[in-house]
Amino acid sequence: MRLGRAIIPSGACINCSPSAKLPPATRTSWTCSTHAPEILQARVERRHRHSSRMDAPTKLSANFALEELLVSDTARKHGIANTPTPEHLANIKRYLVPGLEAIRTLVGGKPVRSHSAYRNPAVNALVGGTPTSAHPLGFADDITVEGLGAEALARIIAKAMTARLIRIDQLILESGRGVVHVSFDPRARGMRGHQPRGAGTPINWRFFG
Structure with a gap:
């Protein structure tokens, strides 16, 4: 044998x-x-x-794992390691993930899908993000919720912002991409807008009134 x-x-x-x-x-x-x-x-x-x-995924909360917030087709295509710095990872844990959990609560516990959360500066530049984008800092995500259109989701969040149920720095309905951009930068300026034509194009900051 x-x-x-x-x-x-x-x-x-x-x-x-x-x-x-x-x-x-x-x-x-x-x-x-x-x-x-x-x-x-x-x-x-x-x-x-x-x-x-x-x-095993690196769980950051009951419903979100680090890996899903780092996924980037652009980074993979260009061979870039989309790895956050310790400071940016801390922002993801302290601000972004609790914010996403709050949105999940607003939509009745439906899963919130992350499409583009953290982007290191190189990835952000490749996708046409602005130099002042909150994505490279670990504050932002572009999200959808199954069963809700992007505008419906954005309006739910905007209503919650008005009622002071959630603190958000920027809410942008990106209707051209079919996603909702949310930033949980601690400045929490409460900005709400509509960007119909993609990254780098004008934003109508009066769309939600």
């Missing part, structure tokens, strides 16, 4: 006979046909546990 590259001699199993006299460098590789399945299964389980730890 073989396990890896070692040929297993009869009666020399270290599991059956720990005192079996085998070369020190190979002792841990030898086992008999009875114990081989146990050894192999244990190895598989260890690898599975290790893989699960590596692949």
Whole structure:
């Protein structure tokens, strides 16, 4: 029988006979046909546990994980590591995630989908973001909610802002992209606007009255 590259001699199993006299460098590789399945299964389980730890999302709250806030097709396409600095990661945790949870509450617990949250400066420039964008600081996200159109979602948030149920720095309905931009910059200026034609184009700051 073989396990890896070692040929297993009869009666020399270290599991059956720990005192079996085998070369020190190979002792841990030898086992008999009875114990081989146990050894192999244990190895598989260890690898599975290790893989699960590596692949498990980094939960920042009950409903949001760090990985979904860093996803960027543009970064992937250009081979850019869209990794936040410690300061920007702190902003994501302290301001952005609690804000997204608040929006989830406003829409009755429906999942809020992140389309473009954190962008490092290089990624932000490639997508046409402005130099003053809140995305590279970790404050902003472009979101949708299943079952709600972008304008309907924006109006729900705008109404909550008026009622002082949520503090938002910028709310922008980007109807051309079908998303709602929300920024939780702690300045919380309460700006609300409509941008019908995409990044870098004029914003109507009187759209919501």
